[in-house]
Amino acid sequence: MELFTYSNLVHAIAGGSGSAVAMSALYPLDTVRTRQQLEEGRTSKNIFSQLAEIYKQEGLAGLYRGLLPVVESLYCSNFVYFYSFHGLRRVANPDKEALRDLLLGVLSASINVMTTNPLWVVNTRLKMQGVKVGTGSQISPVRRRYKGMLDGLRQVGRDEGVAGLWSGAASSLVLTVNPAIQFMAYEAMKRQAQRMSGGRQLSSLAVFGVGAVAKTIATVLTYPIQLVQAKQRHGHTFDGLPQKAGLIPIMLYIVRRHGVQGLFKGLEAKLLQTVLTAALMFVCYEKIAAIVFALLMGKKETVLQKNF
Structure with missing residues (x-):
């Protein structure tokens, strides 16, 4: 079957590895993004000031x-x-x-959400352990300490059940348009760039640029939903809303309390982090895929291009 091939496995290995390398290289930016999204009492600062503040208060570990x-x-x-x-x-x-790529991207992202959402719930909480979130009645309750991913999955599943493990899944399903838009834009721009270059393979710099533009488009269009998703995964409570409030009530609450700009709190850090990470990921993805294809399948680079 076409669904079970070495080619698909190679793309999966390259995509996973590329994203891991890119996130590791730029992780402090993701830390700032998370803090800005979740710390209600924190005044928004420029990214580099906040990096310096976190380093001064918590050291490199922070x-x-x-x-x-x-x-x-x-x-x-x-x-x-x-x-x-x-x-x-x-x-x-x-x-x-392109349009079919978009639809397949949404379907693929939906499969991803329903498979991996518990992992993201736990890692959001691990990242914010020991960090004060909110002010007054908006302070989230003190949580158990998680020793790691497996311990976190066990504790959340035991204490909060299936609903806890899939917190924010509804927002995540809506956000399936983000990677779909990103991947559709990336594929379309890459094909156009290759046509303009006479069919030659794109340089790493060109791939980086195409990946950055594609992620910028997707991030700006979907950021308010990402903000709500982060709060749901962390377990935020909101005055006057039920504990498991949905996407629209939370968005309306944020607008009432902070104005429309509240829906875009942390966007600057998110754009810098996610655009650079996505662009670097695509560069690593292309290179890793070429290497893995050569190792596993013994095929030349020209064959690889037919699979993208």
Whole structure:
């Protein structure tokens, strides 16, 4: 079957590995992004001032808190996404039409969400352990200490049940349009760039630029939903809202309390972190895929290009 091939496996390995390398290289930016999204009482500062503040108060460990579970979750998430996308594409979109790529991207991201959401719930909490979140009645309750990913999954499952493990899943399903938009834009711009270059393979710098533009488009369009998702995964409580409030009530609450700009709190850090990470991920993905194809399949680079 086209869904179960070495080619799909190679894309999955390359996508997971590329994302892990990129996140590891730029992780302090993700720390700032998370703090800005979740710390209600923190005044927004420029990214580099906040990096310096965290380093001064918490040391290097503060900047890299929760790195391992994030990398684990990201690798698993991108492995599932890239495997699903390339497998479905080989079956349903051999001509690589942009709109069909978008639809397959949404379906692949949905598979990813339902498979890996518990990992993201736990790593969000691991990252924020020991960090004061909120002010007054908005302070989240004191949580149990998690020793790692497996311990976190066990404790959340025991204490909060299935609903706890899949906190934010509804927002995540809505956010399936983010990687779908990103991947559709990336594939379309890459094909156009290759046509403009006479069919030559793109340089690493060109791939980086295409990946950055694609992620910028996807992030700006979906950021308010990402903000709500982060709060749901962390277990935020909101005055006047039920504990498991949905996406729309939380967005309306944020607008009432902080104005429309509240929906975009942390966007600057998110753009810098996610755009650079995504661009670097695509560079690593292309290079790793070429190497793994050569090792596992013994095929030349020209054959690889037919699979992208």
